Amino acid sequence: MPIILYSADHCPFSHRCRLLFCEKGMEPELRQVDLGRKPEELLAHNPLGQVPVLIDGGLRLHESNIINEYLNDRFPHPQLMPADIVLRAKVRLMMHQLETMVFPHVQTLEKKKTGKSRRQQAAKHIREVLIGLSADMPKNSKYIVDKEFTMLDVAIAPLLWRLQNYKIELPPKTAVLRKYAERVFSRPSFIESLTVSEKAMKR
Ligand SMILES: N[C@@H](CCC(=O)N[C@@H](CS)C(=O)NCC(=O)O)C(=O)O
Incomplete structure:
Protein backbone atom coordinates (compact mmCIF):
# COMPACT_ATOMS: atom_id res chain seq x y z
CA MET A 1 0.00 0.00 0.00
CA PHE A 75 12.61 4.05 7.74
CA PRO A 76 15.66 4.32 10.00
CA HIS A 77 18.32 4.59 7.26
CA PRO A 78 19.83 7.10 6.92
CA GLN A 79 19.13 7.95 10.54
CA LEU A 80 18.31 11.64 11.12
CA MET A 81 18.55 11.63 14.90
CA PRO A 82 22.11 11.67 16.30
CA ALA A 83 23.30 8.49 18.02
CA ASP A 84 24.70 10.54 20.89
CA ILE A 85 21.99 11.05 23.52
CA VAL A 86 23.16 14.56 24.43
CA LEU A 87 22.94 15.67 20.80
CA ARG A 88 19.54 13.96 20.51
CA ALA A 89 18.28 15.97 23.45
CA LYS A 90 19.68 19.17 21.90
CA VAL A 91 17.94 18.43 18.59
CA ARG A 92 14.62 17.89 20.41
CA LEU A 93 14.97 21.02 22.54
CA MET A 94 15.84 23.23 19.59
CA MET A 95 13.01 21.79 17.50
CA HIS A 96 10.63 22.57 20.36
CA GLN A 97 11.99 26.10 20.68
CA LEU A 98 11.65 26.74 16.96
CA GLU A 99 8.13 25.37 16.97
CA THR A 100 7.00 27.60 19.82
CA MET A 101 9.04 30.76 19.12
CA VAL A 102 9.38 30.96 15.36
CA PHE A 103 6.92 28.82 13.43
CA PRO A 104 3.73 30.50 14.72
CA HIS A 105 5.12 33.61 12.98
CA VAL A 106 5.80 31.57 9.85
CA GLN A 107 2.13 30.52 9.92
CA THR A 108 1.17 34.20 10.18
CA LEU A 109 3.23 34.95 7.07
CA GLU A 110 1.71 32.02 5.21
CA LYS A 111 -1.87 33.25 5.76
CA LYS A 112 -3.05 35.23 2.74
CA LYS A 113 -5.26 37.47 4.88
CA THR A 114 -2.51 38.67 7.23
CA GLY A 115 -2.26 42.48 7.08
CA LYS A 116 0.93 44.43 6.42
CA SER A 117 1.73 45.43 10.00
CA ARG A 118 1.25 41.90 11.43
CA ARG A 119 3.34 40.62 8.56
CA GLN A 120 6.13 43.05 9.38
CA GLN A 121 5.99 42.15 13.08
CA ALA A 122 6.17 38.43 12.32
CA ALA A 123 9.10 38.95 9.95
CA LYS A 124 10.93 41.07 12.55
CA HIS A 125 10.46 38.39 15.19
CA ILE A 126 11.75 35.61 12.93
CA ARG A 127 14.76 37.74 11.96
CA GLU A 128 15.67 38.35 15.61
CA VAL A 129 15.49 34.66 16.51
CA LEU A 130 17.63 33.74 13.50
CA ILE A 131 20.26 36.34 14.46
CA GLY A 132 20.39 34.73 17.92
CA LEU A 133 20.62 31.25 16.43
CA SER A 134 23.51 32.30 14.20
CA ALA A 135 25.39 33.79 17.16
CA ASP A 136 25.03 30.48 19.06
CA MET A 137 26.19 28.27 16.18
CA PRO A 138 29.77 27.01 16.44
CA LYS A 139 31.76 28.52 13.56
CA ASN A 140 33.05 25.15 12.38
CA SER A 141 29.86 23.08 12.68
CA LYS A 142 28.61 21.65 9.42
CA TYR A 143 24.98 21.51 10.52
CA ILE A 144 23.20 23.07 13.50
CA VAL A 145 24.12 20.69 16.30
CA ASP A 146 26.10 18.00 14.61
CA LYS A 147 28.42 17.19 11.77
CA GLU A 148 25.59 15.07 10.42
CA PHE A 149 22.35 16.41 8.93
CA THR A 150 19.52 15.91 11.48
CA MET A 151 15.76 16.32 11.97
CA LEU A 152 16.47 19.82 13.25
CA ASP A 153 18.00 20.80 9.92
CA VAL A 154 14.98 19.31 8.14
CA ALA A 155 12.67 21.39 10.36
CA ILE A 156 14.39 24.73 9.76
CA ALA A 157 15.52 24.44 6.11
CA PRO A 158 12.10 25.32 4.55
CA LEU A 159 12.04 28.55 6.58
CA LEU A 160 15.58 29.53 5.55
CA TRP A 161 14.66 28.91 1.91
CA ARG A 162 11.70 31.31 2.24
CA LEU A 163 13.49 34.28 3.85
CA GLN A 164 13.64 36.28 0.63
CA ASN A 165 10.01 35.44 -0.09
CA TYR A 166 9.09 36.68 3.42
CA LYS A 167 11.18 39.83 2.85
CA ILE A 168 13.53 38.96 5.70
CA GLU A 169 17.08 40.12 5.15
CA LEU A 170 19.73 38.77 7.48
CA PRO A 171 22.59 41.11 8.48
CA PRO A 172 26.27 40.34 7.68
CA LYS A 173 26.85 39.17 11.28
CA THR A 174 24.78 36.05 10.48
CA ALA A 175 27.43 34.75 8.03
CA VAL A 176 27.61 31.42 9.92
CA LEU A 177 23.88 30.79 9.50
CA ARG A 178 23.86 31.93 5.87
CA LYS A 179 26.79 29.67 4.96
CA TYR A 180 25.04 26.80 6.73
CA ALA A 181 21.84 27.51 4.77
CA GLU A 182 23.70 27.39 1.44
CA ARG A 183 25.22 24.04 2.50
CA VAL A 184 21.72 22.67 3.16
CA PHE A 185 20.31 24.10 -0.08
CA SER A 186 23.03 22.35 -2.09
CA ARG A 187 22.12 18.88 -0.79
CA PRO A 188 20.69 16.77 -3.64
CA SER A 189 17.75 15.82 -1.36
CA PHE A 190 16.93 19.48 -0.76
CA ILE A 191 17.02 20.33 -4.47
CA GLU A 192 14.81 17.32 -5.18
CA SER A 193 12.33 18.34 -2.47
CA LEU A 194 11.45 21.67 -4.11
CA THR A 195 8.15 22.16 -5.91
CA VAL A 196 7.89 24.47 -8.91
CA SER A 197 6.58 27.32 -6.75
CA GLU A 198 9.30 26.79 -4.16
CA LYS A 199 11.97 26.90 -6.87
CA ALA A 200 10.62 30.33 -7.87
CA MET A 201 10.86 31.67 -4.30
CA LYS A 202 14.57 32.28 -4.29
CA ARG A 203 16.78 33.87 -6.91
N1 LIG B 1 1.93 22.90 12.91
C1 LIG B 1 1.48 22.42 11.63
C2 LIG B 1 1.24 23.64 10.74
C3 LIG B 1 0.62 23.28 9.40
C4 LIG B 1 0.08 24.52 8.67
O1 LIG B 1 -0.01 25.61 9.23
N2 LIG B 1 -0.23 24.32 7.37
C5 LIG B 1 -0.85 25.39 6.63
C6 LIG B 1 -0.23 25.54 5.24
S1 LIG B 1 1.46 26.07 5.30
C7 LIG B 1 -2.31 25.03 6.36
O2 LIG B 1 -2.64 23.90 6.13
N3 LIG B 1 -3.15 26.06 6.37
C8 LIG B 1 -4.55 25.92 6.09
C9 LIG B 1 -5.41 26.27 7.25
O3 LIG B 1 -4.90 26.49 8.36
O4 LIG B 1 -6.62 26.31 7.06
C10 LIG B 1 2.52 21.47 11.05
O5 LIG B 1 3.68 21.51 11.49
O6 LIG B 1 2.19 20.62 10.21
Whole structure:
Protein backbone atom coordinates (compact mmCIF):
# COMPACT_ATOMS: atom_id res chain seq x y z
CA MET A 1 0.00 0.00 0.00
CA PRO A 2 1.54 3.38 -0.96
CA ILE A 3 2.28 6.01 1.65
CA ILE A 4 0.27 9.13 0.86
CA LEU A 5 1.32 12.69 1.67
CA TYR A 6 -1.14 15.56 1.39
CA SER A 7 0.97 18.62 0.72
CA ALA A 8 0.64 22.18 -0.55
CA ASP A 9 3.23 23.28 -3.07
CA HIS A 10 4.29 26.45 -1.20
CA CYS A 11 3.76 25.24 2.39
CA PRO A 12 6.90 25.19 4.58
CA PHE A 13 5.45 22.48 6.84
CA SER A 14 4.67 20.21 3.87
CA HIS A 15 8.17 21.01 2.59
CA ARG A 16 9.63 19.49 5.76
CA CYS A 17 7.94 16.16 4.99
CA ARG A 18 8.83 16.24 1.29
CA LEU A 19 12.44 16.86 2.32
CA LEU A 20 12.37 13.98 4.81
CA PHE A 21 11.15 11.61 2.10
CA CYS A 22 13.94 12.77 -0.23
CA GLU A 23 16.53 12.23 2.52
CA LYS A 24 15.26 8.65 2.82
CA GLY A 25 15.38 8.21 -0.95
CA MET A 26 11.64 7.56 -1.03
CA GLU A 27 8.73 8.93 -2.99
CA PRO A 28 5.32 9.05 -1.36
CA GLU A 29 2.15 9.28 -3.38
CA LEU A 30 1.89 13.06 -3.32
CA ARG A 31 -1.57 14.65 -3.20
CA GLN A 32 -1.15 18.36 -3.85
CA VAL A 33 -3.84 20.37 -2.09
CA ASP A 34 -5.13 23.78 -3.12
CA LEU A 35 -5.65 25.39 0.30
CA GLY A 36 -8.17 27.81 -1.23
CA ARG A 37 -10.33 24.81 -2.15
CA LYS A 38 -9.62 22.11 0.38
CA PRO A 39 -10.87 18.68 -0.64
CA GLU A 40 -13.33 17.10 1.79
CA GLU A 41 -11.05 14.11 2.24
CA LEU A 42 -8.41 16.42 3.79
CA LEU A 43 -10.88 17.54 6.46
CA ALA A 44 -11.80 13.91 7.07
CA HIS A 45 -8.13 13.07 7.63
CA ASN A 46 -7.29 16.18 9.66
CA PRO A 47 -10.11 18.12 11.35
CA LEU A 48 -7.79 21.16 11.49
CA GLY A 49 -7.91 21.17 7.70
CA GLN A 50 -4.15 21.66 7.52
CA VAL A 51 -1.42 20.10 5.45
CA PRO A 52 0.76 18.11 5.67
CA VAL A 53 -1.15 14.89 6.37
CA LEU A 54 0.38 11.44 6.08
CA ILE A 55 -1.59 8.26 5.44
CA ASP A 56 0.22 4.98 5.98
CA GLY A 57 -2.20 2.05 5.89
CA GLY A 58 -4.63 2.64 8.76
CA LEU A 59 -2.51 5.44 10.26
CA ARG A 60 -3.36 9.11 9.65
CA LEU A 61 -0.97 11.69 10.98
CA HIS A 62 -0.79 15.45 10.90
CA GLU A 63 1.82 17.90 12.30
CA SER A 64 4.94 17.95 10.17
CA ASN A 65 7.44 17.17 12.94
CA ILE A 66 5.34 14.27 14.21
CA ILE A 67 5.02 12.90 10.67
CA ASN A 68 8.79 13.21 10.22
CA GLU A 69 9.54 11.52 13.53
CA TYR A 70 7.29 8.62 12.52
CA LEU A 71 8.95 8.36 9.09
CA ASN A 72 12.41 8.48 10.64
CA ASP A 73 11.47 5.59 12.94
CA ARG A 74 9.73 3.62 10.21
CA PHE A 75 12.61 4.05 7.74
CA PRO A 76 15.66 4.32 10.00
CA HIS A 77 18.32 4.59 7.26
CA PRO A 78 19.83 7.10 6.92
CA GLN A 79 19.13 7.95 10.54
CA LEU A 80 18.31 11.64 11.12
CA MET A 81 18.55 11.63 14.90
CA PRO A 82 22.11 11.67 16.30
CA ALA A 83 23.30 8.49 18.02
CA ASP A 84 24.70 10.54 20.89
CA ILE A 85 21.99 11.05 23.52
CA VAL A 86 23.16 14.56 24.43
CA LEU A 87 22.94 15.67 20.80
CA ARG A 88 19.54 13.96 20.51
CA ALA A 89 18.28 15.97 23.45
CA LYS A 90 19.68 19.17 21.90
CA VAL A 91 17.94 18.43 18.59
CA ARG A 92 14.62 17.89 20.41
CA LEU A 93 14.97 21.02 22.54
CA MET A 94 15.84 23.23 19.59
CA MET A 95 13.01 21.79 17.50
CA HIS A 96 10.63 22.57 20.36
CA GLN A 97 11.99 26.10 20.68
CA LEU A 98 11.65 26.74 16.96
CA GLU A 99 8.13 25.37 16.97
CA THR A 100 7.00 27.60 19.82
CA MET A 101 9.04 30.76 19.12
CA VAL A 102 9.38 30.96 15.36
CA PHE A 103 6.92 28.82 13.43
CA PRO A 104 3.73 30.50 14.72
CA HIS A 105 5.12 33.61 12.98
CA VAL A 106 5.80 31.57 9.85
CA GLN A 107 2.13 30.52 9.92
CA THR A 108 1.17 34.20 10.18
CA LEU A 109 3.23 34.95 7.07
CA GLU A 110 1.71 32.02 5.21
CA LYS A 111 -1.87 33.25 5.76
CA LYS A 112 -3.05 35.23 2.74
CA LYS A 113 -5.26 37.47 4.88
CA THR A 114 -2.51 38.67 7.23
CA GLY A 115 -2.26 42.48 7.08
CA LYS A 116 0.93 44.43 6.42
CA SER A 117 1.73 45.43 10.00
CA ARG A 118 1.25 41.90 11.43
CA ARG A 119 3.34 40.62 8.56
CA GLN A 120 6.13 43.05 9.38
CA GLN A 121 5.99 42.15 13.08
CA ALA A 122 6.17 38.43 12.32
CA ALA A 123 9.10 38.95 9.95
CA LYS A 124 10.93 41.07 12.55
CA HIS A 125 10.46 38.39 15.19
CA ILE A 126 11.75 35.61 12.93
CA ARG A 127 14.76 37.74 11.96
CA GLU A 128 15.67 38.35 15.61
CA VAL A 129 15.49 34.66 16.51
CA LEU A 130 17.63 33.74 13.50
CA ILE A 131 20.26 36.34 14.46
CA GLY A 132 20.39 34.73 17.92
CA LEU A 133 20.62 31.25 16.43
CA SER A 134 23.51 32.30 14.20
CA ALA A 135 25.39 33.79 17.16
CA ASP A 136 25.03 30.48 19.06
CA MET A 137 26.19 28.27 16.18
CA PRO A 138 29.77 27.01 16.44
CA LYS A 139 31.76 28.52 13.56
CA ASN A 140 33.05 25.15 12.38
CA SER A 141 29.86 23.08 12.68
CA LYS A 142 28.61 21.65 9.42
CA TYR A 143 24.98 21.51 10.52
CA ILE A 144 23.20 23.07 13.50
CA VAL A 145 24.12 20.69 16.30
CA ASP A 146 26.10 18.00 14.61
CA LYS A 147 28.42 17.19 11.77
CA GLU A 148 25.59 15.07 10.42
CA PHE A 149 22.35 16.41 8.93
CA THR A 150 19.52 15.91 11.48
CA MET A 151 15.76 16.32 11.97
CA LEU A 152 16.47 19.82 13.25
CA ASP A 153 18.00 20.80 9.92
CA VAL A 154 14.98 19.31 8.14
CA ALA A 155 12.67 21.39 10.36
CA ILE A 156 14.39 24.73 9.76
CA ALA A 157 15.52 24.44 6.11
CA PRO A 158 12.10 25.32 4.55
CA LEU A 159 12.04 28.55 6.58
CA LEU A 160 15.58 29.53 5.55
CA TRP A 161 14.66 28.91 1.91
CA ARG A 162 11.70 31.31 2.24
CA LEU A 163 13.49 34.28 3.85
CA GLN A 164 13.64 36.28 0.63
CA ASN A 165 10.01 35.44 -0.09
CA TYR A 166 9.09 36.68 3.42
CA LYS A 167 11.18 39.83 2.85
CA ILE A 168 13.53 38.96 5.70
CA GLU A 169 17.08 40.12 5.15
CA LEU A 170 19.73 38.77 7.48
CA PRO A 171 22.59 41.11 8.48
CA PRO A 172 26.27 40.34 7.68
CA LYS A 173 26.85 39.17 11.28
CA THR A 174 24.78 36.05 10.48
CA ALA A 175 27.43 34.75 8.03
CA VAL A 176 27.61 31.42 9.92
CA LEU A 177 23.88 30.79 9.50
CA ARG A 178 23.86 31.93 5.87
CA LYS A 179 26.79 29.67 4.96
CA TYR A 180 25.04 26.80 6.73
CA ALA A 181 21.84 27.51 4.77
CA GLU A 182 23.70 27.39 1.44
CA ARG A 183 25.22 24.04 2.50
CA VAL A 184 21.72 22.67 3.16
CA PHE A 185 20.31 24.10 -0.08
CA SER A 186 23.03 22.35 -2.09
CA ARG A 187 22.12 18.88 -0.79
CA PRO A 188 20.69 16.77 -3.64
CA SER A 189 17.75 15.82 -1.36
CA PHE A 190 16.93 19.48 -0.76
CA ILE A 191 17.02 20.33 -4.47
CA GLU A 192 14.81 17.32 -5.18
CA SER A 193 12.33 18.34 -2.47
CA LEU A 194 11.45 21.67 -4.11
CA THR A 195 8.15 22.16 -5.91
CA VAL A 196 7.89 24.47 -8.91
CA SER A 197 6.58 27.32 -6.75
CA GLU A 198 9.30 26.79 -4.16
CA LYS A 199 11.97 26.90 -6.87
CA ALA A 200 10.62 30.33 -7.87
CA MET A 201 10.86 31.67 -4.30
CA LYS A 202 14.57 32.28 -4.29
CA ARG A 203 16.78 33.87 -6.91
N1 LIG B 1 1.93 22.90 12.91
C1 LIG B 1 1.48 22.42 11.63
C2 LIG B 1 1.24 23.64 10.74
C3 LIG B 1 0.62 23.28 9.40
C4 LIG B 1 0.08 24.52 8.67
O1 LIG B 1 -0.01 25.61 9.23
N2 LIG B 1 -0.23 24.32 7.37
C5 LIG B 1 -0.85 25.39 6.63
C6 LIG B 1 -0.23 25.54 5.24
S1 LIG B 1 1.46 26.07 5.30
C7 LIG B 1 -2.31 25.03 6.36
O2 LIG B 1 -2.64 23.90 6.13
N3 LIG B 1 -3.15 26.06 6.37
C8 LIG B 1 -4.55 25.92 6.09
C9 LIG B 1 -5.41 26.27 7.25
O3 LIG B 1 -4.90 26.49 8.36
O4 LIG B 1 -6.62 26.31 7.06
C10 LIG B 1 2.52 21.47 11.05
O5 LIG B 1 3.68 21.51 11.49
O6 LIG B 1 2.19 20.62 10.21
